[in-house]
Amino acid sequence: MSVAAAEEHGQHHDPHLQHQFQDMDQQNESYVVGMWTFLVTEIMFFGALFLAYTIYRRDYPDVFLEAHHHLVVWMGGVNTVVLLTSSLTMAMAVYYAQMKNRQRQMLFLAITIMFSFCFLIIKGFEWKNKFEEHHVPGPYFEYKIEEPKGAEARRAPAKIESAALTQMSKGGKVVFPKDAVVPEYASRAQLFFSLYFAMTGLHAFHVIIGILVMGTLFFMLMFKHPATDYYMPVEMAGLYWHFVDIVWIFLFPLFYLIPGS
Amino acid sequence: MSATSLPPSAIPLRAGDEKPNYLNWSYAVKDWLLTIDHKRIAVLYLISISFMFLLGGIAAMMIRIELTSPHGQLLTSEVYNKMFTMHGVLMVFFFLVPSIPATLGNFLIPLMIGAKDLAFPRLNLLSWYLYTIGGLMALTAMVMGGVDTGWTFYTPYSSVYSNGNVSLTLVGIFIAGFSSIATGINFIVTIHKMRAPGMTWFRLPLFIWAHYATSVIIVLGTPVVAITLALVVVERLLHLGIFNPALGGDPILFQHMFWFYSHPAVYIMILPSMGIISEIIACFSRKRIFGYSFVAFSSIAIGVFGFLVWGHHMFVTGQSMYTSMVFSALSFIVAVPSAIKVFNWTATMYKGQVWLTAPMLYALGFIGLFTVGGLTGLYLASLAMDVHLNMTYFVVAHFHFVMVGGATLGYLGGLHFWWPKITGRMYPEGWAKLAAGISFIGFNLTFLPQFIVGYLGMPRRYHYYPAEYQVWHILSSAGASVLAVGYGIPLIYFIWSLKYGEKAGPNPWGAIGLEWQTSSPPPMENFHEIPVVTWEAYAYDDETEHGAQEDRKDMPGTSSAVRQEAGRDNEEGNSEAHAA
Amino acid sequence: MEHELTHSDAAHPTHHITQPKVYYIVYCWLILLMALTIGASYVNMGGGLNNLVAMTIAVIKAVLVVLFFMQVKSGTRLTWMWAAIGFIWLIFLFGTLGDYVTRNWISVTGW
Structure with missing residues (x-):
């Protein structure tokens, strides 16, 4: 390619070609690689939380097993289906963007947005339960062990006083069952719920961002904004949305499906 | 030209009848604050970063004044803690990390690879705004009472006990972190996708390789520290106690996650500087850089190995002994690629025509000081030695040798080297040499005594100390004032040169890199036509006999024009020949 | 010519369009695997093995999403x-x- 050829390129270019690029191929791949680089930062972002989860679950397997019974599996399961389906509809939206079918593109975007709201609503009910059960870490945290399970519970040398003091110093309250076993459970269960809220909270935050992005695209399509003739914005939103899906693919078994021993 | 955001190329010339360039096409504030031109954003960054450097420097001076007396007469203990935290936070997160990439990197990467702009110009502007917002939040926190945790924010002190404005500071750092992520993503995509025709990977200047490695570290490391600091904020505000020992959480996990970024962050600071040094040494030795591919790959190696050594910050804080052994060994390994660079720079100068300009003086200073900083790092990487030296002034001296003697000298050297390109004006050479000399002397006077006082047992972060250490502290404080003069002089003559400096011409150094082939200051689109690259960035050897130093007085780079002509003629043949 | 004088690292920059059929098949697999992971969690295989199975399935699902939904396969x-x-x-x-x-x-x- 010579200089002359490079200039020739400039004469019949796509209206979506930005000034810093030479041709659409270069621009498209730049977007894809840029988006992936961004997703790499997201992977590391969530990765640190997954690391914390792994370490604490390794340290307190029984507590995690016990505490996870307070999460509702069917709600998590339904949410998994909802998110997986929304990923499919997002992929279809991208497909119709590539095919330049505006109507279908809007339809599938709308379905995806609907599913995302669906996810958030179910999540909201789950969180509401947690608030009502006082499972939110902090001064109002309460933890009831219905039936002591697992090795640590049986060992149970009931250091009630010291542990209760720890709890009070944190401002939290522990409700002991009749035989009052291992109040450390309560503080460690707080750790479990801290992780639960941190990770699902961050994930839900990403879902909200996703809704905003897809909503913006939807309205741009509706008002026939010239940028929407170009499929790349939808494709980028799709990549982001699939990433959000992947995070949930890991969160679901880790929080809702802890196997008993 | 398709984009409406760029100005039309036919702009009525102003009175000075200079050619239109990125500086003079518009003087409106709006055209600066909403610019998407990487060169203007670099200048915006230069201004904000210099401001942060000034504030961080003031905090440093307060610390040094306080330490002249063993009884601490100027500041209370609380204020002293806030002072060194402010110094650390501003210098690390708001000066050193963005310093070179966001200013010189931003300005030069598209010029060096022959692109019109970075791949994502708007993201670039967003990055500056995020930096500014983050910086303002951190400054607000400091003005409203300060933070006393130290720049490392170790839990549980930062998360449970500290009463300072920890949350606001952390949110500020979090936002600034996203600014550097934006820069990193931009550089990676730009270097992959925007290279001019013929600009193969092995024709790239080493500055680009260094920035590529830096960007990879930024992209992979920053999110980890961002979420870690966010968890501290969440713990303070919402009681989600992930690092809280009262809940069975592990504060050492915070340290792991913090240093997983913050150790590689040292390489974010030093790698771009190494890139600058490679450019300066090759240019002013008039020689092809010795062992190009070794220097290039050592940048990548530093980027990768830099991620495997974070545990050496935790030898005495409760990390498992066996892990410490592994981290110690890996820390020794990471010294190898750094040493390769030092040897190759030295070998480049061997039998070269060394031209002792101010940037070259900075570069020579860098090599010496960085070597001292790196070698003392090996002391600290040895487990037994570290038990004695950890948390003393020896550590303080070590990392200041790397970050101030290394990164900051490199930054200043680079600013001098490319100042004619950025502004179109020469700085006063005599003053610059003087400033370089003063900085070097002041630096050594400041930090060499700290090695000794640290070795004798002076702990860091204390302002009361036994009287026998006073003499070392006085020496160090005296050095700090010399250093301040060394930094002050360039500030004055750089501003002076904007108006009174000699006109530079496109290529005052007779350098070969692509950025010198366009006019100074560069036009809005960087190059009037997309260059076709047929030569390496360091093909100085062909020129040595012709005495390229005389280029300095040529106005519109004759030799470069000739070279481009020649390049176009036998483009086919050359590109075959140079293909790596 | 050894080096193409173009801007891209890639040899074939034409954009690949994945067909909807592929998406549907992948989706079915994802749902199937999800059912499998729920089912497996109720079978006691010993703690370690259970975790291994759950994480393996999650990784397979993630890989499916990355390769097909995110079109890395044709990237x-x-x-x-x-x-x-x-x-x-x-x-x-x-x-x-x-x-x-x-x-x-x-x-x-x-x-």
Whole structure:
């Protein structure tokens, strides 16, 4: 390619070609690689939380097993289906963007947005339960062990006083069952719920961002904004949305499906 | 030209009848604050970063004044803690990390690879705004009472006990972190996708390789520290106690996650500087850089190995002994690629025509000081030695040798080297040499005594100390004032040169890199036509006999024009020949 | 010519369009695997094996999403590299586990 050829390129270019690029191929791949680089930062972002989860679950397997019974599996399961389906509809939206079918593109975007709201609503009910059960870490945290399970519970040398003091110093309250076993459970269960809220909270935050992005695209399509003739914005939103899906693919078994021993 | 955001190329010339360039096409504030031109954003960054450097420097001076007396007469203990935290936070997160990439990197990467702009110009502007917002939040926190945790924010002190404005500071750092992520993503995509025709990977200047490695570290490391600091904020505000020992959480996990970024962050600071040094040494030795591919790959190696050594910050804080052994060994390994660079720079100068300009003086200073900083790092990487030296002034001296003697000298050297390109004006050479000399002397006077006082047992972060250490502290404080003069002089003559400096011409150094082939200051689109690259960035050897130093007085780079002509003629043949 | 004088690292920059059929098939697999992971969690295989199964299924699902929904399968080498690098670096980050595993090992006197 010579200089002359490079200039020739400039004469019949796509209206979506930005000034810093030479041709659409270069621009498209730049977007894809840029988006992936961004997703790499997201992977590391969530990765640190997954690391914390792994370490604490390794340290307190029984507590995690016990505490996870307070999460509702069917709600998590339904949410998994909802998110997986929304990923499919997002992929279809991208497909119709590539095919330049505006109507279908809007339809599938709308379905995806609907599913995302669906996810958030179910999540909201789950969180509401947690608030009502006082499972939110902090001064109002309460933890009831219905039936002591697992090795640590049986060992149970009931250091009630010291542990209760720890709890009070944190401002939290522990409700002991009749035989009052291992109040450390309560503080460690707080750790479990801290992780639960941190990770699902961050994930839900990403879902909200996703809704905003897809909503913006939807309205741009509706008002026939010239940028929407170009499929790349939808494709980028799709990549982001699939990433959000992947995070949930890991969160679901880790929080809702802890196997008993 | 398709984009409406760029100005039309036919702009009525102003009175000075200079050619239109990125500086003079518009003087409106709006055209600066909403610019998407990487060169203007670099200048915006230069201004904000210099401001942060000034504030961080003031905090440093307060610390040094306080330490002249063993009884601490100027500041209370609380204020002293806030002072060194402010110094650390501003210098690390708001000066050193963005310093070179966001200013010189931003300005030069598209010029060096022959692109019109970075791949994502708007993201670039967003990055500056995020930096500014983050910086303002951190400054607000400091003005409203300060933070006393130290720049490392170790839990549980930062998360449970500290009463300072920890949350606001952390949110500020979090936002600034996203600014550097934006820069990193931009550089990676730009270097992959925007290279001019013929600009193969092995024709790239080493500055680009260094920035590529830096960007990879930024992209992979920053999110980890961002979420870690966010968890501290969440713990303070919402009681989600992930690092809280009262809940069975592990504060050492915070340290792991913090240093997983913050150790590689040292390489974010030093790698771009190494890139600058490679450019300066090759240019002013008039020689092809010795062992190009070794220097290039050592940048990548530093980027990768830099991620495997974070545990050496935790030898005495409760990390498992066996892990410490592994981290110690890996820390020794990471010294190898750094040493390769030092040897190759030295070998480049061997039998070269060394031209002792101010940037070259900075570069020579860098090599010496960085070597001292790196070698003392090996002391600290040895487990037994570290038990004695950890948390003393020896550590303080070590990392200041790397970050101030290394990164900051490199930054200043680079600013001098490319100042004619950025502004179109020469700085006063005599003053610059003087400033370089003063900085070097002041630096050594400041930090060499700290090695000794640290070795004798002076702990860091204390302002009361036994009287026998006073003499070392006085020496160090005296050095700090010399250093301040060394930094002050360039500030004055750089501003002076904007108006009174000699006109530079496109290529005052007779350098070969692509950025010198366009006019100074560069036009809005960087190059009037997309260059076709047929030569390496360091093909100085062909020129040595012709005495390229005389280029300095040529106005519109004759030799470069000739070279481009020649390049176009036998483009086919050359590109075959140079293909790596 | 050894080096193409173009801007791209990639040899074939034409954009690939995945057909909807592929999406539907992948979706079915994802739902199937999800059912499998729920089912497996109720079968006691011993704690370690259960975790291994759950995580393996999750990884398979993630790979399916990355390859097909995110179109990395038809992406350029550069896309492959950046899609992989995050997951590789996660391994480095999880090196932290080494500390926790070895903390209770026999300690040396005087450490």
